[in-house]
Amino acid sequence: xxxxxxxxxxxxxxxxxxxxxxxxxxxxxxxxxxxxxxxxxxxxxxxxxxxxxxxxxxxxxxxxxxxxxxxxxxxxxxxxxxxxxxxxxxxxxxxxxxxxxxxxxxxxxxxxxxxxxxxxxxxxxxxxxxxxxxxxxxxxxxxxxxxxxxxxxxxxxxxxxxxxxxxxxxxxxxxxxxxxxxxxxxxxxxxxxxxxxxxxxxxxxxxxxxxxxxxxxxxxxxxxxxxxxxxxxxxxxxxxxxxxxxxx
Numbered sequence: 477x478x479x480x481x482x483x484x485x486x487x488x489x490x491x492x493x494x495x496x497x498x499x500x501x502x503x504x505x506x507x508x509x510x511x512x513x514x515x516x517x518x519x520x521x522x523x524x525x526x527x528x529x530x531x532x533x534x535x536x537x538x539x540x541x542x543x544x545x546x547x548x549x550x551x552x553x554x555x556x557x558x559x560x561x562x563x564x565x566x567x568x569x570x571x572x573x574x575x576x577x578x579x580x581x582x583x584x585x586x587x588x589x590x591x592x593x594x595x596x597x598x599x600x601x602x603x604x605x606x607x608x609x610x611x612x613x614x615x616x617x618x619x620x621x622x623x624x625x626x627x628x629x630x631x632x633x634x635x636x637x638x639x640x641x642x643x644x645x646x647x648x649x650x651x652x653x654x655x656x657x658x659x660x661x662x663x664x665x666x667x668x669x670x671x672x673x674x675x676x677x678x679x680x681x682x683x684x685x686x687x688x689x690x691x692x693x694x695x696x697x698x699x700x701x702x703x704x705x706x707x708x709x710x711x712x713x714x715x716x717x718x719x720x721x722x723x724x
Contacts, residue, residue, distance in 0.1 A: 483714075483721060487705050490662055490688050492722050496575040498660035499566060500653075500678050501711075502668025504693065506582050508712045509557040531640045536608060540633050544624050547636045551602050551617065554584040562666070563590035565715035572723055577656035581668060581675050583638045596653050598645050598675055604637035645674065657682040666692045666711045670699035679703075 491497070503511075529535050529542070536543045567590045570576040579596040580587055585603050587595045606614045607627040614637050625634045639645055653675075657663060663682035670676045670691075679699055683689040691703040692711050700706050707714050 483707065483718060484705060487688070487690065488718075488721055491718065494573060494662045496660050497569065497573045497662045497664070498577040498579065498656045498678075498682065498687075499569070499664040499666060500657075500668060500675060501566070501578070501580045501582060501587070501666045502672075502675075503582060504667025504669075505560075505562050505580075505711050506584050506586055507667070508562060508710055509560045509586060511554060511557055511584060528641070532642055533608070533640055536633070536635055536640075540624055543635075547602060547638075551636075554586075554602060557586075559586045559590035560712040562711035562713075562715045563587055563592070565712075565719045566666075567591035568719050568723075569715075572719075575659070577652075577660070579653045579656060579675075579678065581672065596649050596656065598639070598649055598653060600636070600638035600646070602636055602638055605634040606637045608633045608635040650674065653678055654681060657687075658685040660685075660687045662690065663687045664690050664692065665699055665703070666715070668693075668697070670697040 530546050563586050566578060566587065570578060570592055577596060578587060578592050579598060581599050583597070583599050583602045585601055603617050604614050605617045605625070606612070607630065609627070609630055609632045611632070612627055612629040615634070617636070626632065627634055657678040658681055660682050663679055665679045668675070670679070676699070679689055679691075680702065683702060688705070689703045690705045690707065691697070691699055692707045692709070692714050694708065694710060696706070696708075
C-alpha cells in the first residue's frame, strides 16, 4: 500500500463495528485487472467508438453483426483477465460483515469469480444473453458463435444482457441497490466516476440516511466533497489493507 495513503483509525473502528455495509464498484476496479474503461479520455473505449454505434438497441438493429463482434471481443477479453486483490478483498469483507451488499456497475463478472455472492448488477452481465424483444428468459453465453444466435421462442436475435444507452436499469436490481444504500451504516464508493446516474445517487442516499460515506479512488470525483473519508489510491491496494488492519 502506498505510504502516502493513511487509513484513519476512526474509519477502521466504524468498519470493525458495522453490522450493515454496502459497496458500489465502478470501472476503475476492473481496470486494475487489465480491462479498459469506457471513459478514459486517452484510451477509453468511447475514445475509439461512438456509443450510439455500439451500445444502443438501434445500433444492434441497424448493424447486429458489428455490435455482436464488439461484445464478443469484450467477453473474450474479460475471460482472459483475473480478479485483482480488490475483488478478493470485497469478497472477504462480504464474509466478515453480517449484512453486506455489493453493488456493481461492471458487467464482467469478476466479483463472482473472486468469490462474492448475490452481487447486485446494475448494468447486467456480459456473460449472459437475452432476447432483443425481451420475450424469454436470460441464458448463459457459453460460447462465441460467429452467427448471432436466435431466440428459441420468437426467433429474434439474442443480445448481450447488458444495459445500453437509453435503456432503464433492471427494476429489481435498482430497488435492491437503493434499499441496501439506505440501510447501510458504512457505504463504500470504489473506482467509480460518480457521474453515471442513477448509480451515482446511491452514495448520497446512503449518507442522507446516516451512513458513513467512504470514497476509494485514484482521483477526486464529484462525490469527494460529500465523502466522510476519501482514500486516494488503487482499490487493489487499499481494500486488502483495510481487511488486514480490521481483521488481522
